[in-house]
Amino acid sequence: MDFYTHIGLPESWERRILELGKIYEPIQEDLVKVEAKLRSISEAAFPWLPKRLAYSLKRSGQLAKLLGYSLNSGGKRIRPALVLLSGKFYNYNLDYLLPMAAAVEVTHAATLVHDDAIDNSPIRWGKATxxxxxxxxxxVLLGDYLFAKAGELVATTQNLQVIKLLAQTLQIISTGELSQSFDAFNLKQTRQRYLQRISNKTASLFSLATESGAILSQAPEKSVKALKEYSHNIGIAFQIVDDVLDFIGTEEEIGKPVGSDLAQGTLTLPAMLLLERYPEDNPVKKLFQNQDKQKNIKLAIELVCNSPIVQECYQVASDYCAKARRNLDLLPDNASRQALAGLADYVIARKR
Amino acid sequence: MDFYTHIGLPESWERRILELGKIYEPIQEDLVKVEAKLRSISEAAFPWLPKRLAYSLKRSGQLAKLLGYSLNSGGKRIRPALVLLSGKFYNYNLDYLLPMAAAVEVTHAATLVHDDAIDNSPIRWGKATxxxxxxxxxxVLLGDYLFAKAGELVATTQNLQVIKLLAQTLQIISTGELSQSFDAFNLKQTRQRYLQRISNKTASLFSLATESGAILSQAPEKSVKALKEYSHNIGIAFQIVDDVLDFIGTEEEIGKPVGSDLAQGTLTLPAMLLLERYPEDNPVKKLFQNQDKQKNIKLAIELVCNSPIVQECYQVASDYCAKARRNLDLLPDNASRQALAGLADYVIARKR
Known part of the structure; x- marks a missing residue:
């Protein structure tokens, strides 16, 4: 079965799907500057230190190697793009937006490095972690360094509000990750709890991206709120799609073994729906009770793939994206608004 | 042999040793407020979130439990005391100094939580980690939360300079920890490299404490520099003493197994001096080459304890503290200056 038929998108949808490159068009040049900024961070320079100390820190190049590896590992740069795009409605000033965009991506990289350590994940984006x-x-230490670097970057915006927002967002993210960790292998979780968790661990950083972009471009409060809501909604959709792809994707597409969430004991929406559908004899139940790990993961994947659960999940995700599109109504109509609308589609239709 | 004879301090020294409580006298009341602040952090409240979300995050109380455990675990509160004491020379304003003091202690707690995870340490301050x-x-996740909390606290000082300093300090600390990790079980390390490493991983946070206290009380640049240098010097001394106590202390005193550094493959000053003294048949060498771990740790401890290496290390540490005392000369003479001088003695004479 064709992918888009499988996930239940109407035929017309495929034609609406834009390439990320096309979506990023209004900010293409500035995204190149973000990349340059990230590359310069990978050099692990310490310009604020006395030369002698900076040299001694830099000498080994080990830190630079780790930084380069984690910051240039094939991410889609959605979060920095969100910062820049949401800065395009009012006073677009790269002096503030550029470090903010980098700060958000560096924060994202830090959380991934820590997540992989916590989950003992061998592979991400098709590359060893x-x-x-x-x-x-x-x-662990590289992640700490990256968090600190994000803090330094956001400080260069000289805006106390976004500085505080980044710190608060990181608290929310780690709280989300903590609750995921405490909930591991727990079969009794409500859908509300799942949504709360993905809101914390994923959507909060999306929200920060557009909220800070709006604040730093002096958007009126209503627009700040709309852009924040927009990102919250696509963030939730993004994570739901991630969680479905963990069942229906191929290892090549998603860049890591399928069924990773189940292996970690993380109950995501597709697994929840599977539990509802087969409350008695259920592979997820058996798996979480520590029976026949590999066999039950395979079985759960097969059951999900051959049931309407996939479409059901995509329906939930699409509803969030529809909300996100409506959030944009309030904003001035320009190329960035089109791009953000396109991004909402992309989040649903992406295969990786 | 009596402890102070062993470490080679002149007899007169013991009489100079002040209790921490006495040293903290000029800031006693405000340290109580720091404790209250830390307690309120342990409650894991999210006052900036909509009530519904905050409630859902707080509900389980799991985060609060972790926070309470890590923030109230018997630390000596030297770093927040340094912030407050160095704020006492000019414009002492608790609105800024209190969150800064808390930020520094929370950062410290975060680094310890991560260190223990990295080192697989079962015990710290006599308590399970x-x-x-x-x-x-x-x-890992609790540490991330704490770093973020520190970022939020420092943001409430509304001072961009100290916000940036905290972010940069955390980069230096993780760089120091990273180099320690890369250097594990490496026998070829210079004393300069050791000093650089402990400067990064330990002294940098001490420096931040006094530097930020000075900045936030609008001290003139010369005084900021003097207080920063003072803390750098006692920070180095503090870590050297830590590293010696890991050989000569008792598990009860230091609150963790003796010989932990050797077990981790961390080459500290006493071990370096032991290698210099016995370049051929040396237990540290054998240990780092993975021979008879327990036996060689015991042997190394015995050799260090029964050699002048202990006094030699304390001499190095004392020299740093003497420098630290001289750094204070430039400051107005008041009760805080006396306290900081006393703290320099305490760092040397402490048994835990």
Missing amino acids: IYRVWGEDKA | IYRVWGEDKA
Whole structure:
């Protein structure tokens, strides 16, 4: 069965799907500057230190290697794009938006490095993880360095409001990750709890991206709120799609083994719906009770793929994206608004 | 042999040693407020969130439990005391100094939680570590939350300079920890490299404490520099003493197994001096080459304890503290200056 038929999107949808490159058009040049900024961070320079100390820190180049590896590993740069796009409605000033865009992406990279260490994930985006190549200790410390770098970047915006927002968002993200960790292998979770968790661990950083872009471009409060809501909604959709792709994707597409969430004991929406559908004899139940891990993961994937659960999940995600599109109504109509609308479609239709 | 004879301090020294409580006298009341602030952080409230979300985050109380455990675990509160004491020379304003003091202590707590996870340490300050009780994943995420909380606290000082300083300090700390990790079980390390590493991983946070206290009280640049240098020097001394206590202390005094550094493959000053003294048949060498771990740790401890290495290390530490005392000369003479001088003695004479 064709992918788009499988996920239940109407035929017309495929034609609406835009390439990310096309979506990013209004900010293409500035995204190149974000990349340059990220590359310069990978050099692990310490310009604020006395030369002698900076040299001694830099000498080994080990930190630079870790940074380069984690910051240039094939991410889609959605979060920095959101910062820039949402800065395009009012006073677009790269002096503030550029460090903010970098800060958000660096924060994202830090959370991934820590997640992989926590989950003992060997592979991400088709590449061995920092955890796998350098070990858990390096992964934890690199993540710490990246969080600190994000803090330094956001400070250069000289805007106390977004500085505080980044710090608060990171608290929300780690709270979301903590609740995921506490909930591991717990079969009794409500859908509301799932939505709360993905709101915390994923959508909060999306929200920060557009909220800060709006604040730093002096958008009126109503627009700030609309852009924040927009991102919250596509963030939720993004994570739901991620969670479905973990069942229906191929290892090549999603860049990591399928069924990873189940293996970690993370109950996502498709697994929840499967539990509702087969409350008695259920592979997820058996798996979470520690029976026949590999066999039950395979069985759960097959059951989900051959049921309407996939479409059901995509319907939930699409509803969030429809809400996101409506959030945009309030904003001035320009190329960036089109791009943000396109991004809402992309979040649903992406295969990776 | 009596402890102070062993470490080679002149007899007169013991009489100079002040209790921490006495040293903290000029800021006693405000340290109580720091404790209250730390307690309120342990409650894991999210006052900036809509009530519904905050409630859902708080509900389980799991985060609060972790926070309470890590923030109230018997630390000496030296770093917040440094913030407050160095704020006492000019414009002492608790509105800024209190969140800064809390930010520095929370940062310290975060680094300890991550260190224990990285080192798989079961015990600290005589108490099971977060890592041991809740596991590696919770420890990593709790540390992330604490770093973020520190960022939020420092933002409430509304001072961009100290906000940036905290972010930069955390980069330096993780760089120091990273180099320690890369250097593990490496026998070829210079004393300069050791000093650089402990400057990064320990002294940098001490420096931040006094530097930020000075900045936030509008101290003139010369005084900021003097207080920063003072803390750098006692920070180095503090870590050297830590590293010696890991050889000569008792498990009860230092609150963790003796010889932990050797077990981790961390080459500290006493071990370096032991290698210089016995370049051929040396237990540290054998240990780092993975021979008879327990036996060689015991042997190394015995050799260090029964050699002048202990006094030699304390001499190095004392020299740093003497420098620290001289850094204070430039400051107005008041009760806080006396306290900081006393703290320099305490750093040397402490048994835990």
